[in-house]
Amino acid sequence: MDLGLAGKSVFVAAASKGLGKASALAFAKEGAKVTIASRNTEQLEKARDEIREAAGQEVGIVQMDVLDPKQIQEAIRAAADAQGGLDVLVTNAGGPPGGSFSDFKDEDWERGFELTLLSTVRMIREALPYLKSAKEGRIVNIASSSIKQPIPGLILSNVFRAGIQGLTKSLSQELAEDGILINTVAPGRIATERIMQLDRLRADEQQRTVEDILAEANRQIALGRTGTPEEFGRIVAFYGSLANTYMTGQSILVDGGLVKAL
Numbered sequence: 001m002d003l004g005l006a007g008k009s010v011f012v013a014a015a016s017k018g019l020g021k022a023s024a025l026a027f028a029k030e031g032a033k034v035t036i037a038s039r040n041t042e043q044l045e046k047a048r049d050e051i052r053e054a055a056g057q058e059v060g061i062v063q064m065d066v067l068d069p070k071q072i073q074e075a076i077r078a079a080a081d082a083q084g085g086l087d088v089l090v091t092n093a094g095g096p097p098g099g100s101f102s103d104f105k106d107e108d109w110e111r112g113f114e115l116t117l118l119s120t121v122r123m124i125r126e127a128l129p130y131l132k133s134a135k136e137g138r139i140v141n142i143a144s145s146s147i148k149q150p151i152p153g154l155i156l157s158n159v160f161r162a163g164i165q166g167l168t169k170s171l172s173q174e175l176a177e178d179g180i181l182i183n184t185v186a187p188g189r190i191a192t193e194r195i196m197q198l199d200r201l202r203a204d205e206q207q208r209t210v211e212d213i214l215a216e217a218n219r220q221i222a223l224g225r226t227g228t229p230e231e232f233g234r235i236v237a238f239y240g241s242l243a244n245t246y247m248t249g250q251s252i253l254v255d256g257g258l259v260k261a262l
């Protein structure tokens with residue numbers, strides 16, 4: 001299947017590591033012009049070199065903290081200027097802190113909102129003029145399986161990622177007339193550095209081996225294993241591609257059968 005991504009201009013947020021980086025790599029492998037953005041320039045350069053080597057494509061980097069609206073504005077403009085417009089926006093951010101209802105004050109809720117939901121709004125707002133001119137623009141939001149089934153101890157993520165799902169559905173109606181398709185891709189348990197680090201922490205806390213923690217987690221997943229970033233990136237690239245012409249407003253789980261809800 002031709003994804004129609006060759007020569008398309010793609011911006012991937014929070015992409016120096018993990019799911020963002022894997023998504024950027026998937027687009028680059030399809031011949032797209034890709035800019036990756038995050039806070040840490042050194043890490044971005046490392047990711048750029050890795051993607052360039054694996055995909056044989058030049059990759060742009062731009063520093064951007066998704067908590068800073070000015071940086072979002074400048075980063076998206078810089079990428080569009082360098083790549084001759086923008087066809088695809090992938091929104092992503094670091095996860096909000098874990099905790100339960102009693103752990104958080106107003107400031108924590110406000111920060112969680114800004115990091116997870118408002119950053120998505122701001123990135124989309126900034127990219128929209130370019131996506132409208134592209135005529136067949138695509139937006140893919142990276143969220144979490146918590147949009148279908150809240151995860152214990154992650155109340156900020158559970159609440160604000162559900163907002164991304166509402167935003168996706170609402171915007172699918174508003175943006176259709178401009179030819180823009182918007183979908184959310186929600187990871188279950190994907191083996192990024194962050195997930196592996198959390199496993200190690202849990203193992204230390206519970207005085208168990210990492211293998212034991214991993215096996216326990218994998219037993220919850222119908223396919224019996226944690227997904228790879230490549231498996232996740234491919235789905236993001238598909239929804240951001242011109243091969244997707246008739247799905248918009250959807251939230252798709254990439255979770256190996258972790259969530260059991262209909």
Ligand SMILES: NC(=O)c1ccc[n+]([C@@H]2O[C@H](COP(=O)([O-])OP(=O)(O)OC[C@H]3O[C@@H](n4cnc5c(N)ncnc54)[C@H](OP(=O)(O)O)[C@@H]3O)[C@@H](O)[C@H]2O)c1
Nearest residue numbers: 014016017018019038039040065066094095144190192194
């Ligand atoms: N992996 C999973 O299984 C899984 C499951 C459910 C949900 N998620 C969610 O998916 C997202 C990505 O997860 P991941 O596993 O890929 O995490 P990761 O490996 O820790 O990568 C996070 C990326 O986000 C960037 N980032 C963090 N805060 C940022 C900010 N304020 N502004 C700009 N960039 C920022 C980091 O780069 P810099 O440090 O350079 O800024 C890094 O590139 C997170 O929100 C996570 O909660 C992941």
